[in-house]
Amino acid sequence: MNSAFTPALAAITQEISYGSLPPDVKTVARQALMDWVGVALAGSNEDFVHSMARVLSAQGGAAKCTTIGHALRLPSVSAALMNGLCSHALDYDDVHFAIPGHASAPVLAAALAVAEDIGSSGRELLEAFVAGVEVSCRLGIAMAPTHYTMGFHATATIGSFGAAAATAKLLKFNLEQIQSTFGVVATRAAGLKAVFGTSCKPLQAGNAASAGVLSALLVQQGFDSTKDVLDHRLGFPATHGGGNNLQYGLEAPRSVSDFSLSPEFSKEADAAFHLQLTLFKYHATCYETHSAIECALKARSRIGGRVDAIHSVSVEVNAHCDDICNIQDPNNAFEAKFSLRAAVAFALLGIATGDPTQISEANLNAEVAKNLMARVTVILCHDVPVPVARMRVELIDGTSIVEENDSSVPMTDLVAQQYKLDRKFFALVSPVIGTDRAKELHRQIGNIDNSKNITDMMTSLSLQDRKET
Template sequence: MTTINRRGLLKVGAIASVAAATPGLSLSAMAQGEKMKTAESAPSSPPEPVTRILAHYLVNARYEDLPANVRKEGTRTLLNWVGVAVGGSHHETVARALSALKPFSGPPQAGLLGRSDRLDIMNAAFLNGVASHIFDFDDTHLKTIIHPAGPVVSAILALSEYHPVSGKDFLNALVLGVETECRIGNAVYPNHYDVGWHITGTAGVFGAAAAAGKILGLSEQQMVWALGLAASQPVGLRESFGSMNKSFNPGRAASNGLFAALLASKDYTSSDGMIEAKRGWANTISTKQDYREITEGLGQRYESALNTYKPFACGIVIHPALDAAIQLRNQYALTDDQISRVDLKVHPLVIELTGKKTPKIGLEGKFSIYHSVAVALIEGAAGERQYSDRAVNDPKVIALRERVTATIDPAIKPEQVDITITLKDGRVLHKFIEHAIGSLEVPMSDQQLEAKFTDLAKGILPDAQVRRLIETCWSVENLGSAADIAKAAVV
């Protein structure tokens, strides 16, 4: 058995009790990836025992050590995730998956949010993860474009219905899971993402394993094995974007991570260096490995405090254009028949990720800058209803999107957009967005998160139940049983 060296012990032995998250980070961190595409980073030589250093931290990290701002962001992460999971619970993607899996499910151990169905915890974790991502309305760690809550909360909420855990311990596990997946994501982004991996699935499995392992009370060695078993289960390719398969990825990451932690709890072994070894996870699936992102500042800087929440139900790179379009629409009371053309100047990533010009189904619309701007100008919103099959096939939307152009401008950062709307009466309207709503610089308020939650849950849960569920999420730290969240979210 490998033992942690003195350097590793000094690095993680003491956990800071008070720490502030790094301020000022934004989607511009994504731009750094553009500079790194042509330069491959060599692995640390020799790498530290990264897997064990991380496991040591996870096993010893206490709820009491979390700074107040980290606890608050963890609670906001929970609230947002529950809202999007309930909102997506009756999408046809969930219905089809449930129909396929329910005949083979084990005992009814955990509920599906927004539904009356109960499945075994593995299938419940998967399906809640699918539901939470199907609208592309979930949270985003902007430095890596990971959607952190899907893999982590889907796993531990299902587990909490089978293995009792207090609200405080649940929140601690949530934060540690998000911390784990985002740090591991930082170590390989953007090279890993650029080659085609869906990083929410590939890094998310580590977050689910870490969080579930924390709740299960794994020893340090067992946590090493859990992380190793997670490393053996990378899931998700970017080719799946625009299909039901995309939401499969965080769902499967949740169930795979839970699977890994449960096996490790019974001493099912793995290599002790599965993250950093020569033929381990990082070296196998990425040409960049920066292990310092995983091990440095554990308990002192929190990636989990940098989480953001979407006001729009689509890829984050479209948000600046949506923000600008809706602001101009509202300011000038625009209607589609007034608009002659819409010209966008965007970062190259916008076209790469969302360049579909003629989406045919709602899921494809989420990856079309053209549809997104057109529907936002017509309907003044970009929620799940604007990414339905109805919306992408609306003749008015189709007609306007054909008048939308997007041009790459190297001077535009990923979090920016420059929009010009030319009206048929000759007027020219212009808007430049530096930071869109939902960014770290312009975050959604608690009240806006509640409004988003309420809108998503409307028609699925009674209004009074929605209000109780919101209050239950806000009070997670005071819950005697975290399973109360799941109970409050089912019909």
């Protein structure tokens, strides 16, 4: 196996600097931070988040770092765990096909905890974030497609390395220390797709953030590990289904829109950093349902919302969706996020899938939704690209409506993207902290580049009146 990959990723981590980042990369970094904050605050009141808060509160430790949406303060390792859980609680955080998974959730949860702990500046936070995402994406490409198709949850496994890289960057590690950090975190990187549709999916994002922080802090204190864990014949790629494509992770950013294929079928992207290929979510469901939702919305518009006119709906998707988002008969709101049938029915009914509160058991169990879901058939295909959905709606009068959508293309108009993300941010954050505080938080994030430390922003993310019982 090539022996250059581990030191190459360490060098990339070390070399990224705020001053050398193109303006568009800084813009997307701020947008991703804002989106992460919004979904984390909105997810901070979920029942399983309170369960975690009670456990971590009982465990105790130095009260140094903010927990999103709570009064609880924790050590950086525990805060990263808690905040990573919050950021993925609604499954509404951004995604990246290179990983494939959620790029920002574990990296920002780790970076924010450490940056607050050691007093890093906003610029140091952003460069650590960019470095963490870059490492995650390059390792994800190097391990495609086997790692994910074997059943690993790449957000958790690959994301652990991104969280470790971001932490190492903030701690200003040298190359040897970064390589050792990768060696430590490789022994802690874990996560399975088998738990999708349960609270363990967001738990895995929190675990990745926590593992990254702990691994770097151990190295800082002299902990040792192998320095070639990504190249060793028994290292992470070799044992986790991704030892044959390491060279692709060392090339220019790639647009890996179909991770069911080897990266050799992907295309070089017009991007300096992988962060620019981030895909933001505007539906609070698994991203692999989004193309089907978009098809359903188009079809709904064409029939004027008359769902009673629908005889049947068929949705063709890539066969890999069967392991991710094909829960046929979801029993609760969380399972509904991973059900193509539920997502399509909600969209056809005009239920606002961009509002997490509308992905609810009440809407799921409504008779009209159940009747419509019964008419939706998911067809698993090997010739449909992963991000594509093809839908045929057969009407009672014999008319057929055919739609297709590809959810893998990032927006290039960053001003338009900012507008969409602003609307999402205020819709998520204002109900949690109020409109005035939401506006101030929005301003702080937009001005993060000029912050000497991130303390004020982190203080804005806590809720002192939310107690754990």
